Amino acid sequence: MFGKFKTSTLLLCSYVLILVFLSACVTPQKSGPELLEPKNNAQSVPFNNTTLLFGTPSDGEYEVIVKEADTNAEVFRQVVNGGQNISVVVPKGRLKPDTKYKWYVRRKGNDSGASSMWYFTTKKNSLPSVYGLKPDKTEGHPFGALALTWNANDPDDDTLTFVVRVFEVGKDAPVYETTSATNSAVVKDLKQLTNYRWTVEAIDPWGAKSGLSEATFKTKANEAPERIELINPRNGELNVKFNNLLLKWQGYDKDYEDLRYTVTLRTGSSSGQALLSNSTLTEFLVTGLNPDTVYTLSITAVDKYGETRTESFQFTTKVNTPPTKPELTNPANSARVNFVSAKQITFTWTNATDPDEDDVDYEFVLVSGSQIVHKRSAVLSNSYTIDVNSLLDVGKTYTWYVAAKDRHGGRTESDRFTFETYRNTPPSVPTSPYPANGARNLPNRIERFSWDCSDPDGDALKFELYIGESPDNLKLEASNLTTKTYSTSRLFDFGKTYYWKVVVSDGYNPPVEGPVWSFTITAEDRPPTAPVLSSPSNGANGISFNNITLRWRASTDKETAPDRLVYLVYFGKADNMELVATVTGKTDDEIFHTISSVAPATTYYWRVEVKDSFGNYAYSTTWSLKTKPNEAPNIPLNPNPADGSQVPVSGVPTTVTLSWDCSDPDGDSLTYEVYINTSDDFSSVTPYTTTNKSVVVQINTLGRYYWYVVAKDKHGGETKSKTWNFDVKGQ
Known part of the structure; x- marks a missing residue:
């Protein structure tokens, strides 16, 4: 028996050893991202374009997050696709020198699938340097504008700015000073034949400065302006526009000075027109030139020492083109004009345009037969009004047109429209009454009266309705009716005969009376008792x-x-x-x-x-x-999260549901505005608006949040809750 026990024990031990061996040979499954570089607690890590290296256990979106270790302030976040040996570069300017940071990688928006937290410290800042200044120890340089260049180096690859100063040799105050973001600057308006020294100092973003680098140069003697080029129009150019012509030129000077110009424009042997005098402008808009004319443009350039150069150019303006054709719009062609109702006629047409950009005016012409009834020139808008009675006769046909004109004699006429004048005709006598004339046994309430009537001229008609118990004693029932029907709740007496008529007016002629009609109310029925x-x-x-x-x-x-x-x-x-x-x-x-x-x-x-x-x-x-007067809603109560409570979250950003209780004394449906902020200053907060007693809000940072609710009814009543707070804590 002992032997059997010993054998069983040996077999069990062997089985356990095999399991341990197999477990050691199986690679454990990674549960989260694995950080690789920089190593945890690494020192002297570059702070510009720092590379972070890591791997993730699966594909999908991951977030790389870097924060300052001491303040927990986030300085960098980037979303990447998962995989092995992923590198992410923290852009220049995000990290500071000699600062401790922490970083980790997580599933996007989910800290539960995050890597370990690693730390690193950036290297100390190094000083920049400046060298290779040009020009240096040379002569004959232009004094109007001179390019200064230099080389620079920063061990940390910082973005540098440069302070550049230029001094006249022997003087302490600079004649030029600038701050440049590049390795060059242009100094202008120096003196001729003068010795200068100049310095450059580099400054990095952290305030470190290079040593002061210095060079010297001497400017050349002044020379007169070299030449003038006419850019628009070109010298000798034909078909040049004569309105809104932008003259453009460029002067050239070996000293690169800013030149001043005097510009004159003339035709033939005339003295011409001075456009500019001693001006730095190199373009001028000229308008109102004549078409098909040769112009001479004289330009004189002068430098700061008074040296000048004058050049003359010629161009020829294009032939005049007349305005486009105006289109007549009102009155329409073949229109009929009511001589009674139309006291005036306003003629309108589309605006004509001018290919040469000339101002356009119009000539209005009104013709009857072969005779011009009325003509008006220099109409400045696209409409013209005449008095009907003073110019027109009834029953005639008139023709009208307009001509668009420019100041150079260009003229384009519109098509010709006609219209006919006539005198207004009275409306027809009302007919087709309802109730029908002589109708009997009608109920004691007639819900509507109606009739038919028309106007030959299409005038808007108004009606008066008269009703009475005698054809000789009708009383006004309704006036200013604009439709041929009248609805009434009037109750008529049983067994009686009533009489009625309609009077129609078109606003121009005397009112037209309709015939007197009648109807009889039944005597056989009695109305119900009144409610x-x-x-x-x-x-x-x-x-x-x-x-x-x-x-x-x-x-x-x-x-x-x-x-x-x-x-x-x-x-x-x-x-x-x-x-x-x-x-x-x-x-x-x-x-x-x-x-x-x-x-x-x-x-x-x-x-x-x-x-x-x-x-x-x-x-x-x-x-x-x-x-009753409206009562404002009751005060919102029972906040959730409770006032002063803590809300644990797995990470931010996240959401929190806010809820409360509220009712209205009048039973009105309510609308709520919810204000939430990380401080108790809500002046710039845009509220959430809802008709529910809860709202889901976005939470972007950990810490304390303040909130309150304003309840509003539809009648203008509103009530504000007290201000509550809760703390959002990371788990």
Whole structure:
């Protein structure tokens, strides 16, 4: 038995050793990115264009993040695709010398899949140097503009700036000083035959300065300007524009001085026109030249020592081109002009343009037959108005056109349009009445009156409607009607005959009266009893403006069953009561209708009309009510996160859901503005706006956040909560 136990123990031990050996041979699966360079806690790492090397366990997007070790301030972040031996360069200017940094790599936006945190310290800053100044110890240099160049070196590859100073030899104050971002500068306006010394000093971004490098040179003697070149137009050029001509020239001087110019333009042997005198300009816009003319341009260049050079050039302007053709627009061709209604006629046309950029004016011509009725020259706009009565006759055809003209005699005429004058005709007598003339057995409410009428001239018509119980005693029912129909809620008496007529006016002629028509109301039916309003009581005050319930006692009718009566509910302001509901099929003694969402602190009026199956109407008295003033929303409470609480997050950026409780005393639906900031100054914060009692906000940094909520109703009421805070902590 002991032997069997010993054998089993040996087998078990062997199995365990094999498992340990196999485990040692299997490469463990990497769970996160692996940092490679610079090594953790590396020293003297370059701070310009620093290369970070790492690998990731899989593809996908990763973030490389670098922060200052002491302040935790982020100085660099870049998203890259995963893989092995990935290198990322931190651009120049992101890192500082002699500073400790920490860096890591993570899955984009997810610290749970992050590498270890490694540290490195950048090298100390080194001094730049300047050498190779040119010119140095040489003579004969131009004094108008001289290029200064030099070489520079920075061991850290910093971007340098250079302070350049030029001194007259023997004097302490510089005659020129500048700061340059390149290895060159141009000094201008020196003296002739003068010795100068000049210095260059390099400064890196961290304030380190090079030694002061110095060189000398001597300027040459002054020479007169060398030549003048006419750039536009070219010397001898033909077909040159004569309006808005931009003259351009360039003077050349061996001393590279800034020259001044006197410019004269002339034709033939004339003395010409002085365009510029002693000016640094090298271009001048000239307009108003003559077409097809040879011009001589004289340009004198003078340097600072008074030496001059004069050159003359010639060019010929192009032949004049007339303006484009204007297009007539109003009145349209073959239009008819109402001699009564049109006191004036405004003629319009499209603007003509001029290929030579000349100013364009117009000549307006009005013709009757072969005779010119009216002509007006130098019309400066594209319209012209005439008085009809003083120039035109009724029943004639007129022709009109315009000519576009430039100042050089160019002229282009438009097409010719005609129009005919006529006198206004009265409207027709109203016909086709509704109700039809002599109609009988009509209900006691006639919902509309209508008629037919037209105007030969197409004038806008207005109508007056008269109604009465005698054809000799009609009373005005409605006026200023612009349509051939009239709707009314008037109730007529049973068994009576009524008379009515329509009077039409076109605004120009005397009114035209229509015939007197009649209709008779039935005597066989009686209207329903009028609805009796019950609540809210007449003149009631402080009524809720959400869900107002209007109640009235049902009407009765001898010929119509209760469920067939139709109730029309009118509601609104005194001058604008509108039909808001039609209620049918009711058999209860009391009937109601609910009005929703009206304005607070407002007086409204309401009434109820009833109609039976014969079309007869009765209506209630009109009552009023006044809604209560609006109350602002209740104060938002119960913040989440709770005031003063901590919110743990796995990393930033992230989001946090803010929520609260709030209600409105009037039952209004509310809108919320949510303000959040990393300080309690919200003056530049744009709020989140929502109709929910929660909002998801973006969190970009760890630390304390302040927030509050403003609740608003649709009537202008608003209430602000207290300011709450919470701390966002990394896990």
